Amino acid sequence: MDKLGFIGMGNMAQALCAGFVNSGKVAAGDVYAYAPHYDKLLGNAEKYGFTPCRSLSELVDAVDTVIMACKPYQINDVLVEIGEKLHGKALVSVAAGWDFKKYSEYFDSSVRVQFVMPNTPAMVYEGVMLFEAQNSLEEEERAQIKDLFAAVGIVEELPSNLMGIGGAVTGCGPAFVDLFIEGYADAAVKYGVPRQTAYRLISQMILGSAKLQLETGEHPGVLKDNVCSPSGTTICGVASLEESGIRSACIKSIDAIMNKK
Ligand SMILES: NC(=O)C1=CN([C@@H]2O[C@H](COP(=O)(O)OP(=O)(O)OC[C@H]3O[C@@H](n4cnc5c(N)ncnc54)[C@H](O)[C@@H]3O)[C@@H](O)[C@H]2O)C=CC1
Numbered sequence: 001m002d003k004l005g006f007i008g009m010g011n012m013a014q015a016l017c018a019g020f021v022n023s024g025k026v027a028a029g030d031v032y033a034y035a036p037h038y039d040k041l042l043g044n045a046e047k048y049g050f051t052p053c054r055s056l057s058e059l060v061d062a063v064d065t066v067i068m069a070c071k072p073y074q075i076n077d078v079l080v081e082i083g084e085k086l087h088g089k090a091l092v093s094v095a096a097g098w099d100f101k102k103y104s105e106y107f108d109s110s111v112r113v114q115f116v117m118p119n120t121p122a123m124v125y126e127g128v129m130l131f132e133a134q135n136s137l138e139e140e141e142r143a144q145i146k147d148l149f150a151a152v153g154i155v156e157e158l159p160s161n162l163m164g165i166g167g168a169v170t171g172c173g174p175a176f177v178d179l180f181i182e183g184y185a186d187a188a189v190k191y192g193v194p195r196q197t198a199y200r201l202i203s204q205m206i207l208g209s210a211k212l213q214l215e216t217g218e219h220p221g222v223l224k225d226n227v228c229s230p231s232g233t234t235i236c237g238v239a240s241l242e243e244s245g246i247r248s249a250c251i252k253s254i255d256a257i258m259n260k261k
């Protein structure tokens with residue numbers, strides 16, 4: 001993989017591009033991007049150092065590996081326009097729902113396809129990069145692409161049938177955690193903590209709690225029990241969250257994604 005081209009330069013593409021370039025895995029000069037609003041693309045090109053392209057065709061001609069990072073509903077039109085040009089290239093798609101099977105309806109094996117479900121913490125190298133096991137990349141090329149994505153987070157391989165639920169939890173999940181940060185910051189502000197201090201304290205608390213679970217491998221219930229002193233304050237908060245059905249709310253949020261038409 002010498003040159004990398006993004007189709008779409010929105011939130012997810014920017015997180016990946018920033019992570020890839022800042023980690024030193026790819027030189028900014030080897031990254032290209034196309035998005036329909038050229039002025040906006042130019043602004044991002046200045047910010048991240050990639051080369052902006054005026055058309056999809058110009059982008060595909062310039063690169064060896066294409067990262068499909070526009071909205072899922074836009075992909076059909078993109079493929080109608082430049083599908084033929086993708087023959088002989090590697091196509092890494094991060095669009096929800098566009099898995100290997102779906103691309104097989106459009107391409108024969110001359111387009112080498114890999115579906116990856118990333119998440120926005122890639123921007124700070126703390127992402128989760130889910131690789132669909134079924135793919136048609138060449139072995140060495142896949143190892144290189146995995147290595148690239150490993151620069152922005154952990155890489156996990158999942159069978160096709162688990163990519164949907166995996167992506168629901170890790171791809172959408174950052175937004176749910178952000179709601180949690182916002183909610184607890186509002187509570188802290190209510191009791192007098194300045195807002196920016198509140199965000200700093202709460203985000204670090206979440207980061208630390210996640211790290212503690214990852215590094216100890218402890219069951220979350222055990223870690224929760226370690227915070228709840230008998231007759232203490234935490235157990236009162238836990239009881240209140242249980243009354244609000246916190247775990248059920250989490251499960252229902254994923255049901256809502258899985259049942260989306
Ligand atoms: N935002 C996230 O956290 C995650 C997003 N994804 C996937 O990434 C993809 C992009 O999502 P976001 O970055 O959030 O969306 P976004 O709306 O921020 O970005 C979409 C980009 O596509 C461009 N675009 C629009 N029409 C186009 C066309 N016809 N041809 C080429 N580019 C076009 C837009 O100008 C924009 O740059 C989606 O398919 C989504 O499923 C996957 C995992 C996480």
Ligand SMILES: O=C(O)[C@@H]1CCC=N1
Nearest residue numbers: 096167168171172173
């Ligand atoms: O909301 C979305 O459609 C995308 C897919 C995963 C995260 N964001």
